[in-house]
Amino acid sequence: MMVGVGGALWTAALLVPAGLFATSTGTPGAQGSGKTRWIRVGRLDDLAAGEPKRLQIVADERDAYTVTKDQTLGSVWLMREGNAVKAWSAVCPHLGCSVDLGSDKKSFSCPCHTSRFAISGKAESGPSPRDMDPLEARVVDGFVEVDFRRFRTGITERKEA
Numbered sequence: 001m002m003v004g005v006g007g008a009l010w011t012a013a014l015l016v017p018a019g020l021f022a023t024s025t026g027t028p029g030a031q032g033s034g035k036t037r038w039i040r041v042g043r044l045d046d047l048a049a050g051e052p053k054r055l056q057i058v059a060d061e062r063d064a065y066t067v068t069k070d071q072t073l074g075s076v077w078l079m080r081e082g083n084a085v086k087a088w089s090a091v092c093p094h095l096g097c098s099v100d101l102g103s104d105k106k107s108f109s110c111p112c113h114t115s116r117f118a119i120s121g122k123a124e125s126g127p128s129p130r131d132m133d134p135l136e137a138r139v140v141d142g143f144v145e146v147d148f149r150r151f152r153t154g155i156t157e158r159k160e161a
C-alpha cells in the first residue's frame with residue numbers, strides 16, 4: 001500500500017510541471033516555434049492616430065516549473081490607424097539597441113550606430129541590415145494586443161531568435 005501511494009505521488013510530481021508546460025501559451029524560450037503569444041499592452045484610446053508610441057511588453061514568464069509574474073520582456077512601437085494598430089519591435093535589427101522616435105516625430109532612429117527608419121519601419125540609412133521587425137497586433141475589447149516575438153539581429157533575413 002505504501003509503495004502504491006508513494007508511486008502515485010511520484011507520478012503526480014512529474015506530471016504537474018509537464019502539464020504547466022503543455023498549457024503554456026508560449027514563452028520567450030519557445031519563440032521560433034510559430035506559436036502566437038498575444039500580450040495586452042494598452043488601451044486603443046490611449047493612442048493618438050498617426051503618432052507612434054512605445055509601450056513595454058509585460059507578461060508572466062513560464063517554464064516547466066515556475067511562473068514569474070509581470071516580467072518586462074521588451075518594448076514595441078505602436079501606431080494607430082483608425083481602429084487598427086501597426087506594431088514593430090523596438091529592437092534595432094543591426095545589433096539590438098533600442099530604436100527611438102526620430103527628432104522629427106515622423107521617423108525612427110537608432111542611437112547606437114545611427115540607423116534611420118521611415119515611419120513605415122523601412123530602413124533608410126545606416127547599418128541596419130533590414131527594416132524594423134513588424135509584429136502582429138489586434139484590438140480586443142478596446143485593448144491593443146501584440147503577438148510578441150524576438151528576432152535575430154545582424155542578418156538580412158528576419159528569423160526569430
Ligand code: FES
Nearest residue numbers: 092094095110113
Ligand atoms: Fe541600431 Fe547599430 S544597433 S544601428
